[in-house]
Amino acid sequence: MNPISKIAGTAMALMLVSSLVLSGCSKDKTPSASAAGQNGLEVAELRYQGNVGAVTYPELAEDLGYLAPLKLKFIGNTISGPQDIQSVVTGDTDFGGAFNGAIVKLLAAKAPITPVISYYGVDDNTWSGYYVLDGSSIKTARDLIGKRIAVNTLGAHHEFVIKEYLHRQGLTQDEINQVTLVVVPPVTTEQTLRANQVDVATLGGILRDKALERGGIHPLFTDKELFGTFSAGSYVLTNEFIKNNPKATRKFVEATAKAIEWARTTPREEVVARYEKIIKNRGRKEDTKAIKYWKSTGIAGKGGLIAEKEFSTWVDWLVKEGTIKQGELNPKDLYTNEFNPYLNEAK
Structure with missing residues (x-):
């Protein structure tokens, strides 16, 4: 490992230890409980980080009406997947996304998170x-x-x-x-x-x-x-959130899955126009020029379904690197498609 990567890895490990210790005393993770109860869900909103000049699939789901009655609460932007999912572990956000290899490393460090849906990938148009x-x-x-x-x-x-x-x-x-x-x-x-x-x-x-x-x-x-073509990253939730909020979890995954399929099956020009509207309406003083270059979701599985190989590849890679031991992690146990509405269709 080069010096920069080694320092980053050590910092990540230390921050994970701290976050796991603090998770028991983190801030309230169920805002507006009374409002949520009226809508049949355990929570009323989900906190998240966005990307400047881009639209995430949960944001698209909210704009399309798929996420209601859940609402999103934007807390800032990030360009780092590891930072995004660490914010989930520390309780600063409710969901976040990262490259699957980075997720595997956190899971090896006993981070209490579960990947629930793919959100980006690589295909002929997106790489x-x-x-x-x-x-x-x-x-x-x-x-x-x-x-x-x-x-x-x-x-x-x-x-x-x-x-x-x-x-x-x-x-x-x-x-x-x-x-x-x-x-x-x-x-x-x-x-x-x-x-x-x-x-x-x-x-x-x-x-x-x-x-x-x-x-x-x-x-x-x-x-x-x-x-080749593969889904490369997943959104994660904490195990505690999934346990305490099963209805909200299912709503989040279902809405995001439907948004992914909308983007996959809708003419590109219409998707780009929708993204431009979302960016302008949210009022973050962003440039919409980048979104004109959007080409595809890049996601391999329908509705963001996660495939075992999308985690086994990186488990094997980390074993080869000496980061984890052979048999330490079973790829089948690292993620869940339980809440994805396209699971039965795939079966």
């Missing part, structure tokens, strides 16, 4: 590339030794993909440790690459497409090339 400047001396994985790669956060999707690429290309663990991952806000990643402040930039979605329009860059590899 991330790891880009170098045209004319760069970097042609192969071995050329990355001693180089710097920009990622949005540590311990999540891009770190796993990069390390898998390096493993597959035959680099030793010592050589992989010499590849430095640098956290750079996604909106400035392209600029950082063009200014030669990093050697490789992780780009996806609009940021990738706009950078390609400007030219002068090309991908060294992509996550789609490595893993």
Whole structure:
């Protein structure tokens, strides 16, 4: 593990220990109980973090009317999946989402959470590339030794993909440790690459497409090339929340699943128009230009159904890395599709 990743991992572990200790005395997790009772649910609202200039599927579900009578309470934005799900553990939010590999690491640390629905993934239209400047001396994985790669956060999707690429290309663990991952806000990643402040930039979605329009860059590899089509991340709830709020849990998952299918089956232009309306109406002073580049959900399972391989892949990877022991985690026990309305259809 390179020094940056090691520090991040240690910090995450310490914060997890603290959060688990504090969970018994965290703030009230059932706001507006009386209002919720009138609607037949245990809670009236769900606290969450959003993404600047983007629309999450729970937000889409609320706008489409699928989530009612539940309401969402926005508490801020994040660009980090690990941070998002840690906020769930500490009781600052009710749900959050992250890359499945990051979730597995938290589950190995005994975090009391359960993934309940997929919310992003990789397909022919939605993927991330790891880009170098045209004319760069970097042609192969071995050329990355001693180089710097920009990622949005540590311990999540891009770190796993990069390390898998390096493993597959035959680099030793010592050589992989010499590849430095640098956290750079996604909106400035392209600029950082063009200014030669990093050697490789992780780009996806609009940021990738706009950078390609400007030219002068090309991908060294992509996550789609490595893993094909798959759901990559899940929303999680705490086990306590699921136990105490089964009706609200089912409502949240059902509404989110329906929103995913709406986005999957509705003409792209209509989806983009809806997203633009949501962004404008919520009044967060955001630019809607990015949403025009939306192409697909990227989610593999209907309604966000989670497939076992979407967790077994990362369990096996962490065993290979020496992070967890063989047999320590059973992928089948790490998630649930119980609340997803498309489960019976899939069976």
